[in-house]
Amino acid sequence: MKHALLVVLFASCLDGTGNRLVSFSAQASAARDIGAVAGQPLHFVTPRGFDVTLTSAKLFVGALYFSARAPVTASGATEEPCVFPALATGEVRGGREIDLLDPTPQPFPAAGQGSDLPTRSAALWLTNGDVNAANDPTVVLHVEGTATKAGTSYPFTGSVTLGSNRLTPPRNAALPSSNPVCELRVVDNIAFETTLAEGSIVSLEIDPRAFFASVNFATLEDLGTMPPSYRFRDDAATADQADNALFNGLRANASPYRFTTTP
């Protein structure tokens, strides 16, 4: 009888309901294959022929979210909500400012939580507050450097914020929320194929060169100083090509961001 009871009690602990909840850690750094050295400027040439020396690049990432949803194309992503709670596989809710010129891992302050459901994509939340707030003063990207082309130098600075300064009008009167503010702050559909496990380390590598790939530094706002200095306006209404190109480069999901997992 005693043995039968032990079998019954033991059997009640066997098997499971599939998948497991896991805890993991996350870190971020400059991409390690771009020649960045901590404390040193980063030198590169953009596809538009600008020779750029980047002396400072800081990106604020508020949170990371991972999803079982496969990345969708840009057209497919139209009018998608910012959040898919039913498909979430992991999250890191607590961000930091990342030095994009430093290839050493910079850990996120918050532990990650998730499950071992297969992850297909990731999202960065570039905000330090409510993702739906009309305005957010957080500087999500700050850059400094010099771009040179055809003998003309453009020393520049730039601070990017994501609020009403970036809102685009709705597509039409029937779709007043077709361009919600949360879309500005969420860089999603980043391909990330992995299965999180207990104790995993998720690494985010960021290539700041991709932010400037389409920037025409000649369209920067001239501050009228001597020596000359230029800046990114941080205002979509200005229609500066450089400003818009930097903003689009920041939010591109393909080239700047790469996630890996160990083990």
Place this chain on the structure above:
Amino acid sequence: MRLTRLLLLFAFVSAPALGGEITPPEVLTRVDAVLPPSAPPPLQNHVLLEFTVNTTGRAEDIVILESAGEAWDQASRDALAQWTFKPAVHEGAPVKSRTRISFSMPTLPPDAGTSDDGGSVDAGVPEVVHPPHASEVVDESLDGGHEDHVMTTVITERVLPKSRGASDVRIEIGQLRVVPRMTGGELLKLAPGMLLTNEGGEGHPERIFLRGFDAREGQDLELTVDGTPINDVGNLHGNGYADLNFIIPELVENLRVIEGPFDPRQGNFAVAGSADYELGLKQKGLTAKATYGSFDSQRIVLLWSPESASSKTFGAVSLQRSDGFGQNRAAQSARGAAGFEGRLSETTSFRLQAIGYASGFRSAGVIRDDDFRAGRIDFFGSSDPRQGGDATRASLSGDLHYHLGGFTAHQQAAVIFRSSRIRENFTGFLHDVQLPRQAPHEQRGDLIDRDSQAISLVAKGYGKLRKSLFDRNQELELGYVARYDLVEGQQQRLLGGAEENTPYAKDLDLSSRLSNIGLYADANLSFTSWLSLRGGLRGDLFTFLVNDLCAVQDVRRPSATNPPGDASCLSQRDFGKYREPTERVSSFGLALMPRATLLVGPFKGVTASASYGEGVRSIDPQFVTENKETPFAAIRAWEAGASYSGRLLDDSLDVSGRVVAFGTRVDKDLVFSEQEGRNIIGGSTSRLGALVQGRVRGSFFDAQAHGTFVRSQFDDTGLLVPYVPDLVLRFDGAVFRELPWKLVGSPVKVSAGLGVTYVGRRALPYGQRSDVIFTTDANVEASWRWVTLSLGSTNLFDARYRLSEFNFASDFRTTPPYPTLVPVRHFTAGAPRTVFVSLSFTLGGQP
């Protein structure tokens, strides 16, 4: 002084009104009365007692009709309580019967001389010669009866349906009534394998688990009260939703539970099984009971049953309120019930029953485990204090029962009105999707406000024929059920924050007309005295006519000139083309379900049985699609087991028990969705398990224990079905006796009850296991004359336990600014120790 012999008159009459198929009860053993030596002379020459001979052959509900004085009455009563009988037989089955007996009293002091011949005490009192009636059965060894006595045997209960095997459990509450139970629903715990949890608060229906099924609030368990349906059809909270809170626990006389769909009478929702509450009040007279307990809990109950009536004639009212434990758990309710049993003719009896119920309650809901561990919320706290609800029920039912010779007919009809409103928030601020056509908004909150109202018309009946074939009684029963429901249901979502009652979205708005016609044929074939086959075929037709009043909730290409905005129910198609916002769908489905049980025995009280049955669960109206045959959840179940019933140790112990192995397969099971706050259709599942149960009753104790183990898994993956318990153990016990001394000449009766529950660690999503549940409830009471005082406690040892546990994603904004999207543990707190004291007075009746 001991009375050596009392003259006994014992006469039974087989009432011709009952069709000539009555065998009266027979005396098996008699016990002399013992009179205390200090007793005064009797007031008259006899004591007339009326009593019930129950199906175990014992005298109960003994009432003194004509008294010879308290001491003589008590001596007669005590003696009769020790007699044993062969019960009356009606329609081939032992039944309770009500009859009378007269104890003749000596008119001189007891030592004036006695006779040893079993006849009258020769005390100088002339014998009264009473010629027997033609219909009287008189024991020739006794003297004639008292001329003023009219002796009849009245069958006090209708013949019970035949057993469907080892999992057919008829629970006579009896002395186990003293184990504390706060609701009528908790009596289900007396059935093997039942677990009840409640994440909605005191007024919220309990969530029922049985045999590996998460029956939620009743979707997989057919629940009835004296045959009147309790399950709601088409309730948005869940098809089959059953609120048992209208039942006054003191009115529950018996409970019949069939675990598994093995009886052709079982209808819709009998997936895990069925439970029928039989209401009745044995305590005669007027009883007033007041209870006060922890958390300012107050309860008043008035119960009444006239002395000359059966237990089915009663009236009862209860009022109660409580602040509840912890945060946001206050509740108040009122219940009323009345029943009447009478006779229209010699062959026809009838019953009427009316029930009313209203309640309002607050609900704490679930809380996140990480919030609790971080100290952001108390164990007994609430994440959203707006949760709660209210409910009402009113029903009127009646039946006619006819029996003549070998034919029995039964017809029942009921009208039921139900309304329920429940506000629940499982996920906080997570699922409010920003649609492009809406004005920009943040997460407005996931508080679901679900309202349902229904009127049900029910008719059911059967005709049963008994014939002797091959020298054995064979039975064939043909029956039907017809049910029609008018259901209105709405589900809205309410804004969070200060705008507490403002809906911002409508999820569902349905007006449904649902019907169910069921026919069955059930045969009871007796091949030998030890081999029987019972079963037959049942067919059910379900029809659905659903008017979706909010059929269009989004449009891909909304009109720019007539934008739909934030409206939930739209009246446009693409590009603004007009359409009505409503849409009707209708569908039907037919299911045929064979059910059979083979019984072998009894051999020395042991009966082995094997059963097979198929059942269905109709779907929620919101899942009905036009002109497609309504998908059912189809169930196949089997079991094999053995049961024992008998008397041991010189008839001093009444022992029963059972051992059963069972299996079930469901093709479209329901799985809990926290996003919906209800179960939704999942895949097919199978269950395999075993149970053991035993009950022992003696002269001073009554104890029952049962244990059930079951493995529930999804057929495609082999993974466990979450939330259902795989191990449930339960013990209920009561001791009772009269104290050896009296208080002011009247006896003091004391009783004590104990209930212990153990639930093993339940499987949760994401491979986790819940905590165990281990609680103990106890109660002691003392009765003297017409007063009863009791002191009880639930969760006696104040165990801190988690009644329900879940793994899902929620965001109650306890750690802003980023939402939490991944599953985490949530739980509802089990009630802490509750202490209560009750005082009751009974006027009239018998002490």
